[in-house]
Amino acid sequence: MKKLALIFSIILIAFYLVLSVVDTKGTYTAEKSLWKINTQLAKLTRDPDAVPSASFDTILKKYDRFIEKNPGSPLSTLAKIQKGQVYTIRKDNEQARKIFESILAEEPKSEPVTVLVFNQILTTYMKENNYAKMRATYDRILKNAPYTELGMRAPLLKALTYVMEKKTEQQQKALTEALTYYRSLSEQFPNTELDFFSRYFTIETLSALKRWQETLNVLESILLDFPDPRFLTEQHIKWILTRINNISINGLKDFDRPGVIYNKFITKYPNHPLNKLLTKVIGEIKTLEKKVAESNKK
Amino acid sequence: MKKKMNQHEGVLSTIVNTVSSLQRYQNIFLPYLILIFVQLLILEIFYFAPRYPLNVFFGPLIKKLWGESYMHYPWNLSVFPQLFQMIQLPFYIFIGSFMVATGITVLKDINDDKKGDFGSAFRKTLGSYVHILLAACVTFALVWLFYKAFNLVHARARIIGATAGIKFYIKVFILYGAPYFNLFLGALATALTGYILPAIILDKKSVFTAALINFRIIFRTFFFTLGVAIVPYLFFAPALLLRQLISSRIIPPDMTFLVMVISVLLTVTIDAVVYTSLATSYIINKERK
Numbered sequence: 001m002k003k004l005a006l007i008f009s010i011i012l013i014a015f016y017l018v019l020s021v022v023d024t025k026g027t028y029t030a031e032k033s034l035w036k037i038n039t040q041l042a043k044l045t046r047d048p049d050a051v052p053s054a055s056f057d058t059i060l061k062k063y064d065r066f067i068e069k070n071p072g073s074p075l076s077t078l079a080k081i082q083k084g085q086v087y088t089i090r091k092d093n094e095q096a097r098k099i100f101e102s103i104l105a106e107e108p109k110s111e112p113v114t115v116l117v118f119n120q121i122l123t124t125y126m127k128e129n130n131y132a133k134m135r136a137t138y139d140r141i142l143k144n145a146p147y148t149e150l151g152m153r154a155p156l157l158k159a160l161t162y163v164m165e166k167k168t169e170q171q172q173k174a175l176t177e178a179l180t181y182y183r184s185l186s187e188q189f190p191n192t193e194l195d196f197f198s199r200y201f202t203i204e205t206l207s208a209l210k211r212w213q214e215t216l217n218v219l220e221s222i223l224l225d226f227p228d229p230r231f232l233t234e235q236h237i238k239w240i241l242t243r244i245n246n247i248s249i250n251g252l253k254d255f256d257r258p259g260v261i262y263n264k265f266i267t268k269y270p271n272h273p274l275n276k277l278l279t280k281v282i283g284e285i286k287t288l289e290k291k292v293a294e295s296n297k298k
Numbered sequence: 299m300k301k302k303m304n305q306h307e308g309v310l311s312t313i314v315n316t317v318s319s320l321q322r323y324q325n326i327f328l329p330y331l332i333l334i335f336v337q338l339l340i341l342e343i344f345y346f347a348p349r350y351p352l353n354v355f356f357g358p359l360i361k362k363l364w365g366e367s368y369m370h371y372p373w374n375l376s377v378f379p380q381l382f383q384m385i386q387l388p389f390y391i392f393i394g395s396f397m398v399a400t401g402i403t404v405l406k407d408i409n410d411d412k413k414g415d416f417g418s419a420f421r422k423t424l425g426s427y428v429h430i431l432l433a434a435c436v437t438f439a440l441v442w443l444f445y446k447a448f449n450l451v452h453a454r455a456r457i458i459g460a461t462a463g464i465k466f467y468i469k470v471f472i473l474y475g476a477p478y479f480n481l482f483l484g485a486l487a488t489a490l491t492g493y494i495l496p497a498i499i500l501d502k503k504s505v506f507t508a509a510l511i512n513f514r515i516i517f518r519t520f521f522f523t524l525g526v527a528i529v530p531y532l533f534f535a536p537a538l539l540l541r542q543l544i545s546s547r548i549i550p551p552d553m554t555f556l557v558m559v560i561s562v563l564l565t566v567t568i569d570a571v572v573y574t575s576l577a578t579s580y581i582i583n584k585e586r587k
Contacts, residue, residue, distance in 0.1 A: 022351065
């Protein structure tokens with residue numbers, strides 16, 4: 001039996017070694033290496049001010065070696081982004097941006113990578129409170145990745161940078177421009193996912209402008225025009241109903257408007273699974289209205 | 299091997315005697331060695347499944363079941379134990395139980411002063427394959443029932459809202475002790491069905507008769523049988539602790555493979571001790587009559 005145990009052990013070890021060696025130049029090995037470097041970086045970032053500069057230099061050298069060993073791999077791009085983040089953590093935003101810009105200059109680049117890099121650039125400007133540069137970056141995002149989530153948010157976020165600078169007039173102007181942009185997207189791509197999210201951001205922009213009636217109108221349209229569960233996810237339903245109820249009841253003191261909207265939906269889609277919840281909400285609003293009326297009488 | 303054991307031989311002495319028997323008559327352990335080899339081979343295959351060249355076959359399966367991210371490090375390390383767990387049931391029913399039965403046949407041959415050759419034991423056991431299969435299904439059914447019952451308790455414990463006091467401690471005990479409860483329940487199921495295979499192999503009974511004999515013996519020797527099943531399984535507790543340390547990220551995920559190897563070695567060795575002890579106890583009971 002000892003002989004058999006030895007034979008089995010040899011087979012298992014040989015199998016393990018062969019399979020380990022066959023894929024040394026594959027993605028898996030590179031992923032493992034990058035993961036280890038990132039784990040070491042994560043430990044340093046717990047308290048970056050307490051970490052000596054030499055530790056960051058060591059990590060940077062590891063990233064450089066990784067990039068050299070894996071040229072052209074998507075993981076190299078990720079390693080470069082991590083390198084840039086190291087400089088951001090060290091508060092060397094200029095150097096960080098050089099690295100991020102070099103990634104953007106490379107071809108080919110994917111949209112997710114572009115968004116990731118732009119986010120990093122925005123972070124560096126945010127740390128410097130450089131809102132003008134942030135706005136310029138948002139303009140670049142609109143040009144390079146307009147239909148990504150960040151691209152869709154860009155006009156609104158650009159307008160909100162004026163809030164940080166307390167420039168009310170410019171903020172209002174930017175919000176109006178954002179509103180025009182989102183409405184044009186809805187017209188360009190009607191009844192698509194892009195239209196849904198354009199209306200979503202239209203609602204956010206109108207809310208920032210405190211144009212409540214128009215906000216309600218768009219909320220109504222988004223509910224009535226996008227009954228598909230792909231759009232009416234649990235998260236979106238919660239958001240839409242909460243906004244309708246808050247704006248109508250707390251903002252406009254109109255207890256009837258939500259019921260009107262929800263009844264329109266129920267009439268238009270009599271078999272929709274959302275109807276049960278909408279009926280419940282209508283009932284709760286009526287109860288709330290009675291309570292408010294009673295407390296006002298007192 | 300024809301050792302007339304003391305009528306009042308306890309749990310620990312039974313286990314110690316079994317271990318020394320396994321060391322002396324290594325052929326009894328041979329079927330378990332084959333089980334270890336096959337399981338470790340399967341473990342290696344699943345460990346390397348996301349990597350070339352095995353990803354050609356396993357890639358689509360992993361992507362379909364868990365998604366693309368589980369083809370990449372380190373998430374693949376959470377997938378391969380699940381893949382391995384998925385095949386444990388069919389493996390135990392179709393192969394594992396048969397090898398355990400072969401080990402009992404070897405034990406019987408040695409007890410009858412025969413050579414205890416693996417090859418002849420294998421051929422002798424093959425005739426009872428269907429009954430062995432059914433016996434494995436009975437054990438699995440019992441394990442499944444116990445796990446279902448515990449899952450109900452676990453689900454109830456999860457919704458306990460207390461953050462202090464006795465209810466809180468009960469909650470923590472059940473939630474954190476879940477792996478150890480499952481270990482105990484597995485050992486309990488083994489104890490409750492532990493004499494079915496010996497009855498099938500040693501007395502050539504059908505699975506139904508063997509089950510009756512099994513429950514008759516357990517009725518008489520419940521605590522002894524439970525002790526023989528549970529004590530060896532206590533040695534598995536460190537492997538469970540290591541698994542918990544990995545899932546809490548105290549130990550790096552790279553250790554998952556090593557922990558799984560240790561788990562396989564421990565599980566099969568413990569099974570060898572438990573089933574050999576129960577089979578030996580069955581033989582002694584039979585000889586006493």
